[in-house]
Amino acid sequence: MTTATPLWVHRRRYRRRRWTARLAALAVGSAFLLAVVPLILVLTYTIARGLPHFSWVFFTHSLAGVPPSQAGGGIAAATIGSLEQVGLASLIGLPLGLAVAVYLAEYGTGRLATVTRFLVDVMTGIPSIVAGLFAYTFIVISLHQGFSGLAAAIALSLLMVPIIVRSAEDILAGIPRTLREAGYALGLRRWRVVVSIVLPAARSGLITGAMLAVARIAGETAPLLLTAFDNSYINANPFRGQQSALPLFIYNQAQQAYQPAIDRAWAAAATLVLAITGIYIIARLLTLRKSGAHRV
Amino acid sequence: MSRRIELHDLSCYYGNRKVVDRITMTIEPKSVTAIIGPSGCGKSTLLRAINRLHETLPGARVEGRVLLDGDNIYDRSIDVVDVRRIVGMVFQRPNPFPTMSIHDNVAAGLKLAGVRRRDLDDIVEKALIAVHLWNEVKDRLRRPASALSGGQQQRLCIARAIAVQPEVLLMDEPCSALDPISTLAIEDLIAELKNDFTVVIVTHNMQQAARVSDMTAFVTVDGPGHPGRLVEYADTKTLFSVPADKRTEDYITGRVG
Ligand SMILES: Nc1ncnc2c1ncn2[C@@H]1O[C@H](COP(=O)(O)OP(=O)(O)OP(=O)(O)O)[C@@H](O)[C@H]1O
Ligand SMILES: [Mg+2]
Numbered sequence: 001m002t003t004a005t006p007l008w009v010h011r012r013r014y015r016r017r018r019w020t021a022r023l024a025a026l027a028v029g030s031a032f033l034l035a036v037v038p039l040i041l042v043l044t045y046t047i048a049r050g051l052p053h054f055s056w057v058f059f060t061h062s063l064a065g066v067p068p069s070q071a072g073g074g075i076a077a078a079t080i081g082s083l084e085q086v087g088l089a090s091l092i093g094l095p096l097g098l099a100v101a102v103y104l105a106e107y108g109t110g111r112l113a114t115v116t117r118f119l120v121d122v123m124t125g126i127p128s129i130v131a132g133l134f135a136y137t138f139i140v141i142s143l144h145q146g147f148s149g150l151a152a153a154i155a156l157s158l159l160m161v162p163i164i165v166r167s168a169e170d171i172l173a174g175i176p177r178t179l180r181e182a183g184y185a186l187g188l189r190r191w192r193v194v195v196s197i198v199l200p201a202a203r204s205g206l207i208t209g210a211m212l213a214v215a216r217i218a219g220e221t222a223p224l225l226l227t228a229f230d231n232s233y234i235n236a237n238p239f240r241g242q243q244s245a246l247p248l249f250i251y252n253q254a255q256q257a258y259q260p261a262i263d264r265a266w267a268a269a270a271t272l273v274l275a276i277t278g279i280y281i282i283a284r285l286l287t288l289r290k291s292g293a294h295r296v
Numbered sequence: 297m298s299r300r301i302e303l304h305d306l307s308c309y310y311g312n313r314k315v316v317d318r319i320t321m322t323i324e325p326k327s328v329t330a331i332i333g334p335s336g337c338g339k340s341t342l343l344r345a346i347n348r349l350h351e352t353l354p355g356a357r358v359e360g361r362v363l364l365d366g367d368n369i370y371d372r373s374i375d376v377v378d379v380r381r382i383v384g385m386v387f388q389r390p391n392p393f394p395t396m397s398i399h400d401n402v403a404a405g406l407k408l409a410g411v412r413r414r415d416l417d418d419i420v421e422k423a424l425i426a427v428h429l430w431n432e433v434k435d436r437l438r439r440p441a442s443a444l445s446g447g448q449q450q451r452l453c454i455a456r457a458i459a460v461q462p463e464v465l466l467m468d469e470p471c472s473a474l475d476p477i478s479t480l481a482i483e484d485l486i487a488e489l490k491n492d493f494t495v496v497i498v499t500h501n502m503q504q505a506a507r508v509s510d511m512t513a514f515v516t517v518d519g520p521g522h523p524g525r526l527v528e529y530a531d532t533k534t535l536f537s538v539p540a541d542k543r544t545e546d547y548i549t550g551r552v553g
Contacts, residue, residue, distance in 0.1 A: 109354060178391040182453070184349060186405035186460055187381035196408045200395040 043273060050270025053263045059271075062244070063232040063264075068256040075268050077234040078249035081149055082272075084238040085228060085245055086218050088153035089160055093217075094210055096157070097164025104165070105172035106194050123162040129222040131158040136226035147229040149238030152245065155223035160213050167209030171202045204286055211283035215276045221247035246272045299382065299463045299494055300325050301346060305360035307523070308341045308350055316342050317523035318360065321513060328486060328495040330509035330532065332502065334547065337515045338524030339498040340388075343466050346496065347383040348376050364464070384462035388469040390449035392441035392456070399437040401452055405460035423455040426488070428481055447478030454485065458493070465489060467497040471504065483508050502548055506536050514544045 058074035066073030100120065104113055135155035139145050175198050183193035199206070224230075224245050230252055231242040246268055253265035301323040308316035316338040323329045331339050344350040345358050348369060361368045369379045392401050402420040406413060413419065420437070424430040429451045433444070441452055450470060457465060467486070471479040486508045489495055499505050505512055513529040528535060528544045539545040 176391070178387060178389065179393065181349060181352070181385075182387065182391045182393065182456075183404075183408075184352060185347060185380055185385035185387075186409075186456070187377050188405070188408050189377055192408050196404075197393055201393070203395070 043277070046266065046273050047270045049263075049266035050268070050273075053267035054270070058264075058267055062234045063249075064234070066232075068253070068261040069258040071260040071263070073264070075246065075249055075264075075271060077231060077244040078246045078268065079271075080234060080236055081228060081231070081238075081243040081245040082218065082247075084236075085149045085152045085156060085224070085243065086214060088150060088238055089156035089217060090210070090214055092153065093157035093160030093164060093213070097161045097213075098168055098206070100161070100165045101168030101172060102194060102199075105169050106190070106198065120162045120165045123158070124166065126158065127222075128155075128159055128220050129225070131155045132223035132226045134158065135223065140227060146240075147227060147242045148240055149228055149235075149243040149245075151227035152224045152243065153238065155227050156217045156220060159220060159223065160217050163213040163216055164210065167212065168202075168206055171205035171209060172198060174205070175201050208283045208287050211279050211286070215279040215283070218276055218279070219247055219272055221251055224248050225251075299365045300363075301464060301494065301496070302363040303346075303360070304363065306342070306345060306362060307359040308338065308345050309355075309357050309359070310341075310353070311355040314523040316345070316515075317525045319515070319524075319526045321526060321529050323494060323496060323511070325494050326490060326492075327510040328490050328497060328508050330505035330512045331496065331498045331515060332500070332505050332512060332547070333515035333524065334517070335500075337517050339515060340468050342515065342524070343385075343468050343496060343498055346464070346466055347380050347385055349380075349385065381460065382462055383464040383466060384457040384460065386450075386454050386457050386465065386467040386470045388472055390446055390453050390473065392444070392449050392452050394440070394442045396441060397438045398433050398441050398444070398452065401441045402455045402459050404456060409460075419459055420455075423459040424452075426458060427451040427455040427485055429455060447474045447481075450474055450478065451482065451485075454482070458489070462493065464494045464496070467495065469498050469500060472500065479504070502536075506532060512536070514539075514541075514547060516543055516547065 055074075057072060059079070060076055061072070061074040062077035063073040064077075100116065104116060104120075107113075108116065132152075132155045135151045135158070139151040139154055140147055145151060179197055179201060180193055183197045184190075188196075224247060228243040228245050228248060230248040231244045235241050235243050249268045250265045250272070253261045253268065256262065303319050303321050303323075305318045305320055306316065307314055307318050319342060331342065333339055341350060346362055346369075350356050350358060358370065362370060364379070364382065367374065369383075393404060396404060399417075399420055400407070402423050403416050406416065406419065421430060421434075424433065429448060432448060433452075436443075441449065444452060450473065454467075454470070471482050474482065483504060486495055486497065490510075497505075497508065509532045511529065512532045512535045514527045514535065515524045516527050517524050528539060528541045530540070535544065536548060539548060
């Protein structure tokens with residue numbers, strides 16, 4: 001046996017290392033702050049500017065008959081529009097995205113799958129204004145539908161599909177093979193294994209992914225500019241005529257030269273930010289519950 | 297009912313790599329056949345070729361024939377689902393369906409295949425009794441299967457496999473994740489299963505092979521990267537007491553592997 005090296009031999013090296021560790025912690029910490037502080041500022045400032053203008057009237061009235069220079073009116077038309085547009089977009093985008101993801105994860109091995117993956121990648125990069133332009137050209141102009149919530153929903157769903165496909169494909173790929181094999185070994189058909197074993201096992205992940213996608217498109221403005229086109233009046237029919245939406249409301253009010261309009265823009269922004277944050281928090285909680293309480 | 301399985305020149309590939317080389321053997325109905333051999337010699341692959349699970353992996357394929365009572369399961373006119381109906385499988389690690397209850401796990405094979413049976417509860421009960429799990433779970437059949445212990449989960453998986461009433465049961469190291477007590481329980485179970493099923497079991501445990509099987513097949517490779525070959529296939533007693541091949545003897549006496 002060799003004699004053990006006395007501990008103090010390493011003391012200097014240790015001291016240096018401790019300093020390196022501290023510096024690294026400092027660097028990581030400041031990077032974190034640099035990233036998080038603006039985010040928190042945006043959140044708190046928006047809420048601080050918007051919250052004082054929350055009122056019963058603000059949530060229950062449209063802008064009908066309220067000139068920009070006057071206080072009053074609210075986001076009723078915009079909220080209805082946003083709910084309908086995002087709802088319709090989800091109705092189109094979620095099943096479509098999920099179907100593509102199931103195809104890619106469960107069946108996609110051939111050339112068609114490679115092409116599909118490539119197209120999904122390209123779709124991810126489509127600027128949102130282009131999605132709006134597309135819906136404008138085909139739905140609003142070519143099909144003579146005019147401006148409508150549906151046209152906006154179609155533009156939004158174009159943005160939603162690749163997000164859904166990406167997240168769902170990852171989640172499906174994460175479901176262990178052994179589970180599928182257990183299904184095959186029981187003599188179940190492949191689609192049955194997908195529908196009754198893989199999808200239920202992936203459920204909470206898929207729901208989280210869907211909610212994140214919804215939150216992601218809820219604040220999109222560009223696709224709505226050429227499609228929903230905004231409306232001061234409540235139009236509850238998403239299939240016919242101009243509709244308002246929260247992002248459009250913010251956009252149009254913030255452009256006004258009058259303080260009441262700008263206040264309304266902030267209040268609508270706060271509403272939107274709170275709603276989206278709410279969706280994110282629920283999605284997070286779902287994920288936590290999934291990983292935390294696996295045995296329940 | 298149970299069936300005779302005949303392998304004729306069965307070779308298995310992963311892509312271009314051959315991992316099982318021209319194995320020919322006959323497995324008698326209502327018997328327990330053990331497959332032993334060093335790690336990586338292709339035991340699992342061989343087993344998975346008998347219910348056509350092998351081909352579900354990308355690039356995996358087989359050559360040769362597997363006859364089930366004379367019918368080649370790889371014949372183009374045969375529906376793979378029918379094969380797997382008859383040839384059930386239990387995996388090395390317990391893999392209950394995590395989102396389903398204990399009851400639904402056992403019923404899954406029938407229910408999801410669209411079999412409507414009034415006596416589903418009876419079938420579930422019988423299967424759970426057969427695997428000696430009934431008493432432990434009868435009060436919580438509607439609870440999730442994931443809350444069971446590993447040994448209980450494995451017995452649940454066996455119950456799930458036998459609930460669809462297959463005729464052949466393939467078991468790939470079914471006890472490797474289990475404690476000695478659960479292992480013994482499953483070995484007893486295998487002895488009972490033999491009355492109704494043709495059982496093929498892969499095991500690393502020589503004592504287990506000796507205890508549970510009627511016939512034993514020894515598979516090995518000539519060296520790293522070589523495909524597995526059948527060295528010796530004989531009556532279990534004979535194979536363990538007077539092995540015909542030197543390599544078998546070395547393996548069972550622990551000199552290699
Ligand atoms: N999915 C796969 N893709 C490619 N090669 C594989 C795959 N699965 C197994 N192999 C290879 O095939 C050979 C046989 O594997 P197999 O799992 O059948 O061995 P085994 O006898 O069951 O081993 P063990 O006793 O460790 O379970 C091994 O060399 C392994 O590396
Ligand atoms: Mg194996």
